[in-house]
Amino acid sequence: MELGFSQEEERFRAEVREFFQRDYPASILDKIRRGQRLEKLDQELSQQALQSRGWLGFTLPQEFGGPGWSPVQRYIFEEELELAGAPNLVPMAIIYVAPVIAEFGSPEQQQRWLPNILSSKAFWAQGYSEPEAGSDLASLGLQARRDGDHYVLNGSKIWTTLAHWADWIFCLVRTSREEKKQQGISFVCVEMSAPGVTVEPIITMNGSHELNRVHFDNVRVPVANRIGDEGQGWHYANYLLKHERLSYAHIGRKKRDLQALRDWALSQDLLEEPLWAARFAVLEVRVANAEMSVFRSLGGSLPAAAVSALKIQCTELAQAITRLGVDIAGLSALAYPARDESQWSAALAGSCPEGPVWADAYLFERAQTIYGGTSEVQKNIIWRALSAA
Numbered sequence: 001m002e003l004g005f006s007q008e009e010e011r012f013r014a015e016v017r018e019f020f021q022r023d024y025p026a027s028i029l030d031k032i033r034r035g036q037r038l039e040k041l042d043q044e045l046s047q048q049a050l051q052s053r054g055w056l057g058f059t060l061p062q063e064f065g066g067p068g069w070s071p072v073q074r075y076i077f078e079e080e081l082e083l084a085g086a087p088n089l090v091p092m093a094i095i096y097v098a099p100v101i102a103e104f105g106s107p108e109q110q111q112r113w114l115p116n117i118l119s120s121k122a123f124w125a126q127g128y129s130e131p132e133a134g135s136d137l138a139s140l141g142l143q144a145r146r147d148g149d150h151y152v153l154n155g156s157k158i159w160t161t162l163a164h165w166a167d168w169i170f171c172l173v174r175t176s177r178e179e180k181k182q183q184g185i186s187f188v189c190v191e192m193s194a195p196g197v198t199v200e201p202i203i204t205m206n207g208s209h210e211l212n213r214v215h216f217d218n219v220r221v222p223v224a225n226r227i228g229d230e231g232q233g234w235h236y237a238n239y240l241l242k243h244e245r246l247s248y249a250h251i252g253r254k255k256r257d258l259q260a261l262r263d264w265a266l267s268q269d270l271l272e273e274p275l276w277a278a279r280f281a282v283l284e285v286r287v288a289n290a291e292m293s294v295f296r297s298l299g300g301s302l303p304a305a306a307v308s309a310l311k312i313q314c315t316e317l318a319q320a321i322t323r324l325g326v327d328i329a330g331l332s333a334l335a336y337p338a339r340d341e342s343q344w345s346a347a348l349a350g351s352c353p354e355g356p357v358w359a360d361a362y363l364f365e366r367a368q369t370i371y372g373g374t375s376e377v378q379k380n381i382i383w384r385a386l387s388a389a
Contacts, residue, residue, distance in 0.1 A: 005076070012076060013076045013080060015234060019053060019085070020080060023052075024086060027045075029359055030356075032085050032087060040165045047089065048119075051119070053084055054067050056089075060094075060099065060114070061098050061204035065115070072298055078250075079335055081311060082253035090251070097194075104227050109224075112161045113168075123165050124169065124170060125162060126169070126170060127170060128172055128212035130158060131156055135373070135374050135376070138187065142154070142216065144174060144202045144293065146223070149176070149222060150220045153173060153190065153196075153219040154216055154217065154218060156213055156215050158202075158213045159260070160213070161212075162211055162212075166192050166194070169197075170187065170190075171188055171189075172237055174186075175231060179232075186230050186233040188221055188226045188227070190219065190221050190227075194219050194220070198215045198217070200215065202373065204364070206359075206363035206364050241372075248318075248368065249290065250314065251287065257322075258280070258283055261324055262327060283320060290352070293314075305382045308381040309378070310380055312371065312379070316369060319368060319369065322362040322365045325361060326355075332355030334359070335355060336360070
């Protein structure tokens, strides 16, 4: 199979690469290099820089502010963003809910929400998992009782990434009880400032505050904030999940991380040892294989089983790369400081600054095979598809 990009696509790559070298905020790239946490303002600056070129809405059709890219151009853009060391976009707004609004929202909803997403005036969170409905999402129980022109919400969502930054949260809610649990679920959007919405932080094992539990106590939500038809939320959720699971590939970041590890290993003469050389070779082959899988997805819509297989492949590969990083770091990876500015800066000024950075990455990436549907759930999807074939 011959792979290659056209001259036009290579010109596009050069344009994107030049943007990240010359016009993208250098302060954000510097924070990433130093392993510092990004704040909400950093993410806003990043998104605004992309939108200055009209690139932020790459998941949207041109009529809704998208750049009109081909699937190959989108792949090139995402790869160059990651090779440049820029942060990936916070996905909940532009990658997850914006395509749902564009596809299934009313004209009023599209005019209300999409411009604010593109201008970074509104951040969004995703309200899917619940304390008793994580891997079995269809068992969700956040109740949405109809009361005239409003729904009244009671219940909780959990593992809600960056809900403490969000202005809105899109939720799957239970509007009725049906024989089949996937029925009776609706897709509604809730203002985080609404009375009765509270956010409880969840601190992860690498010391970061990205996750939250969101409580809804008699929260009144206009029926006009429901996307699509009542009881059809599962259909919209599956449309979104395909976008979500494809977004975990991050081939450019895997290439960049593996090259950084190779340079580090070379500086320590590790690659002269066959076992280390073999580990690098295996991971490089796995990255190339994952890239081929992504290329195959560019031609059109993938079946659910193929999306699940790609999600497993790419998330487990991300974990394997960070495992290599902590193995190279050795004991220096154990000196993992608290994530306050002074202690983290002191650790990075030590004899092996790479150790804490790779320890942080290792701990963070443990969640990749859990969120967006666990690897076990993805294997069940693949098994059902094979059984039905």
